């Protein structure tokens with residue numbers, strides 16, 4: 015997503031400069047082109063050579079340095095950038111940007127800017143809460159600067175509170191978010207995730223190996239692409255993506271109840287969750303004791319077929335089902351496609367290495383009424399984007 019995006023990083027003189035070294039490295043790994051400007055005080059913390067080596071570009075520290083070409087450097091840098099990110103942003107530089115001062119390379123480039131600017135403040139809690147800093151940040155936000163939040167914790171000075179630089183991976187996420195095309199704006203998506211648990215007694219249940227990784231990846235990617243996301247999550251221990259409507263459930267019947275409640279008003283229903291086909295017919299109020307009997311028989315009764323039931327109520331919704339198969343992948347998926355009236359099926363062979371439950375990767379075939387396309391092994395995050403691209407086409 016960041017391939018060939020031109021990102022200009024402004025580094026100012028705070029203790030958190032070392033974390034931005036990691037940010038630059040992450041951006042390069044994502045394929046971004048990175049240039050770095052450091053204030054004179056920033057160079058007290060980390061040498062320009064570090065940023066130069068990682069960004070594979072000259073680091074700008076001095077407005078009046080004679081560079082190899084004849085460009086007016088502060089203007090050409092401002093023109094070059096697709097996005098300017100100031101991290102860490104000191105109280106001093108934040109104040110200068112708001113006041114429109116141009117006394118070093120960074121602040122001068124910012125006066126000549128043509129691209130959006132993201133500011134990641136980092137400072138002592140008292141400096142951050144100072145009326146002047148707060149006023150400057152408020153003014154900058156009103157002027158369209160993207161102000162990232164700070165983290166809370168123990169600061170380098172030993173005080174505890176807000177003001178820590180947002181973690182590099184979170185800054186990277188904000189940058190990716192900035193460049194993400196919002197092609198699902200206004201779309202209401204229900205995503206199911208995880209594996210249901212069907213209780214036997216107060217201690218035991220019948221479950222399955224689904225971790226929820228695929229459903230969580232789809233939820234997060236859809237939210238970033240602008241969708242309103244309802245995540246019906248069965249027993250997953252994953253971190254809930256920010257900004258989604260999180261609906262935790264345990265059993266298949268609960269999943270059905272929540273999906274049913276949301277279905278008529280949604281535009282898209284995506285169901286990577288693994289609900290149980292059967293549940294124990296009787297729930298034992300007390301824990302079943304081993305000594306009671308030599309053999310134990312648990313009678314099972316059928317659970318509702320959620321996809322089938324919902325597809326009978328289908329109007330314009332795009333419906334995506336998942337099929338975890340151990341044999342005859344395409345054949346079984348095609349049967350499911352017909353019987354359940356879904357738009358397409360994401361099928362994976364759970365017997366393949368690095369595919370299926372609880373892995374970060376999957377190997378799938380996407381089957382619709384016209385085609386069956388095989389996808390080589392990829393991360394569930396990348397697969398989420400592929401599935402959403404296909405959903406966007408179906409919505410068109």
Ligand SMILES: Cc1cc2nc3c(=O)[nH]c(=O)nc-3n(C[C@H](O)[C@H](O)[C@H](O)COP(=O)(O)O)c2cc1C
Pocket residue numbers: 025026027028029030053054055056103104105106107136137138141
């Ligand atoms: C060890 C040390 C750590 C500092 N950390 C910060 C900081 O995290 N945030 C901040 O706003 N200022 C911090 N300062 C103060 C700035 O370096 C100082 O205000 C400087 O003028 C900022 O210049 P610049 O904005 O041009 O980089 C620190 C100073 C020192 C000596």
